[in-house]
Amino acid sequence: MSDSPKRPKNQLKSHIRAQNQELILCTAERVFARQGLAKTTTQMIADEAGLPKANIHYYYRSKKDLLEAVLERILQLWLDSVSQFNVELGPCHNLTRYISEKLEQSRLNPNASKVFAMALIGEEPFVLDYLRRYFVEELQKEKSTINTWVEQGLMKPVSVEHLFINIWAMTQTYADFDAQVKILLQKETLEEEDFMQAKQFVTRMVLLSCGIEEART
Template sequence: MAKIRERNRELIIEVASKFFAEKGFAATKTIDIANSAGLPKANVYYYFKTKQNLYRSVLESITEPLLQASEPFYENDDPATALEEYIRAKIRISQTHPHASKVFASEIMHGAPHLPEDIAAQMQDQTKQMCERIQSWIDQDLMAAVPPQHLLFTIWASTQTYADFDWQISQITGKEKLDQEDYDQAADLIVKLVLSGCGIQVGTKEKETA
């Protein structure tokens, strides 16, 4: 029974992500989400109580992996390894959570009117810690003196574009949907550009043992 409930919750969140991404919070109707999920409208309210709670769950479905993506910053002393793992994690999020990523991006672009304060605080705290970590690498001469905030802005823009601007990418590539090779190539290029721009084309540990 618990597994059925969990599957239903995940299905509703997945379907809701698409509706919120395409129509926004105000224009999305709970009945449309229920119909698309093949479930009674009552089930949506059973699991989430309100549309606001469902929207929060959609945001949590993307913010949780975004928060987890920063773990390489604290697990690695080598900035090259940390940045590469972070970039690849961000690309995977765009690949596996495209609709929720759009919802999050739209929320931010509109001034975060529905973003819960606790989630906003977590994201801000994460960014602060990542910037401090980058600055520590700069202070240790492990990478070039780049503005930490702007480095993160660049990484966010280049990785999230693969979810937030999928229509444009589809038009340019001629593909209805990117395949794994496309995402791997994107990650490889972004890693190369970022590491090169930061003056760390190879890991500092590799340099020491070479």
């Protein structure tokens, strides 16, 4: 979808193509995050990327195509970056790591996080389809893992759905609603330290609610 004209006869995209697409996607992600999905114009992206507008349209037929390419990238990142649960290591270790990784990802890719949230709140079909396709089955795996732990008496039984809904809500709020967080914390910018505190706070809540002794990491 994102390759407008015929690609170079075989395998690899041309060097130029790959490079420009990368530039455009990165810039678009940034501008989308800053301006909002609908308020962003192709012109803004073009200007910020230092390219003429027509050049953007050479690589991405339409604004919709471009947005979807940006979203695909983000969702891929989301899916890849957070490692799976490892049954062996038990709930405490896994949940702690999971929360840590999610928060770290929000901190390091605030733009991606925000664009994703915007698309989700706007119910972009592309994102909803993606969630339906990949995350539901993902959740099933975590669910069975957690059930195993429950059977082993390593944690209390909890609603896995609600657990994940709330872990996601908490870990993403620091990136998505950073404006609100900054106001409440009375800070100009969120430092690594703030994320560390968030990490501790959220981890504590989650572990306690699962009846797990807190680890001192």
